[in-house]
Amino acid sequence: xxxxxxxxxxxxxxxxxxxxxxxxxxxxxxxxxxxxxxxxxxxxxxxxxxxxxxxxxxxxxxxxxxxxxxxxxxxxxxxxxxxxxxxxxxxxxxxxxxxxxxxxxxxxxxxxxxxxxxxxxxxxxxxxxxxxxxxxxxxxxxxxxxxxxxxxxxxxxxxxxxxxxxxxxxxxxxxxxxxxxxxxxxxxxxxxxxxxxxxxxxxxxxxxxxxxxxxxxxxxxxxxxxxxxxxxxxxxxxxxxxxxxxxxxxxxxxxxxxxxxxxxxxxxxxxxxxxxxxxxxxxxxxxxxxxxxxxxxxxxxxxxxxxxxxxxxxxxxxxxxxxxxxxxxxxxxxxxxxxxxxxxxxxxxxxxxxxxxxxxxxxxxxxxxxxxxxx
Numbered sequence: 001x002x003x004x005x006x007x008x009x010x011x012x013x014x015x016x017x018x019x020x021x022x023x024x025x026x027x028x029x030x031x032x033x034x035x036x037x038x039x040x041x042x043x044x045x046x047x048x049x050x051x052x053x054x055x056x057x058x059x060x061x062x063x064x065x066x067x068x069x070x071x072x073x074x075x076x077x078x079x080x081x082x083x084x085x086x087x088x089x090x091x092x093x094x095x096x097x098x099x100x101x102x103x104x105x106x107x108x109x110x111x112x113x114x115x116x117x118x119x120x121x122x123x124x125x126x127x128x129x130x131x132x133x134x135x136x137x138x139x140x141x142x143x144x145x146x147x148x149x150x151x152x153x154x155x156x157x158x159x160x161x162x163x164x165x166x167x168x169x170x171x172x173x174x175x176x177x178x179x180x181x182x183x184x185x186x187x188x189x190x191x192x193x194x195x196x197x198x199x200x201x202x203x204x205x206x207x208x209x210x211x212x213x214x215x216x217x218x219x220x221x222x223x224x225x226x227x228x229x230x231x232x233x234x235x236x237x238x239x240x241x242x243x244x245x246x247x248x249x250x251x252x253x254x255x256x257x258x259x260x261x262x263x264x265x266x267x268x269x270x271x272x273x274x275x276x277x278x279x280x281x282x283x284x285x286x287x288x289x290x291x292x293x294x295x296x297x298x299x300x301x302x303x304x305x306x307x308x309x310x311x312x313x314x315x316x317x318x319x320x321x322x323x324x325x326x327x328x329x330x331x332x333x334x335x336x337x338x339x340x341x342x343x344x345x346x347x348x349x350x351x352x353x354x355x356x357x358x359x360x361x362x363x364x365x366x367x368x369x370x371x372x373x374x375x
Contacts, residue, residue, distance in 0.1 A: 047077035048115030085226035098239030099126030133212025150174035277361035
């Protein structure tokens with residue numbers, strides 16, 4: 001059995017300072033708002049780099065007809081700065097063919113063949129003339145407001161064949177304008193301004209200053225209070241979608257709730273390492289320093305430096321983490337995380353992902369507890 005080495009300790013560290021905070025644009029933003037896009041690269045965002053890039057100072061999503069860009073599922077570019085709750089979001093968009101949308105208070109459900117798959121509220125828009133401005137719930141309840149509608153979302157009970165089920169009811173309570181009037185204000189394949197306002201269960205979309213939907217979501221079991229922000233490219237014929245001037249404002253309290261990616265940013269130090277059932281000495285722990293930038297990690301130790309990348313999956317219990325070392329080794333792990341404590345159990349030598357936070361003798365697992373390093 002191979003004994004734990006400083007190289008193995010480097011593998012165990014892989015996750016400590018995930019820098020996914022929002023980046024500031026070079027352009028000035030309105031008072032109270034902060035920019036989420038720097039106009040240069042996709043720092044702070046995560047998606048398929050074969051589909052998403054920065055062109056001419058804009059976030060650009062392109063699908064095509066080859067194996068890498070002909071998508072078979074909707075996929076997204078996810079902002080990694082934390083979950084958003086009550087906010088006002090402002091951006092400009094442009095689309096050629098197809099349809100797209102802005103996900104908010106959403107959830108990243110999995111990583112598909114072509115990138116992240118996201119479900120939740122969507123401020124829809126398209127190159128066509130029907131759906132721009134609607135509220136659609138991706139992978140959920142479907143259309144919650146057609147363009148021009150004021151709606152209230154309710155939960156009702158329906159009995160059929162002696163069985164009672166809870167159903168979603170979309171009740172149209174009024175109009176904000178005629179759909180054709182709203183469409184007339186939207187520029188075809190040109191830049192348009194989109195605003196999304198979410199406060200409590202009240203949701204509003206605006207395009208070029210025109211209110212397009214006004215929704216009150218009273219179905220408490222399904223009405224999201226917070227979640228991820230993401231940009232969509234939709235399955236279908238080749239399309240191009242672009243975004244710029246993306247900025248957000250908190251409307252009440254702390255409207256951005258840190259997700260695990262954000263919490264991991266900073267520096268960490270191990271306070272306990274158990275490798276194959278053996279607790280390592282304090283002098284070993286003291287010699288290890290860990291830093292993470294975006295999805296990359298760097299481990300400094302007395303006899304060298306190790307670097308690599310990682311991915312997180314917050315949707316499972318326990319949560320999953322996958323490391324890719326600089327030498328190409330894949331290391332599966334599970335983790336727990338709070339503001340100042342990070343616990344991870346790593347599998348070595350192709351022993352399979354751990355299912356619990358422990359390291360027994362001859363288990364080929366390492367269980368590490370980290371504390372955030374104070375500057």
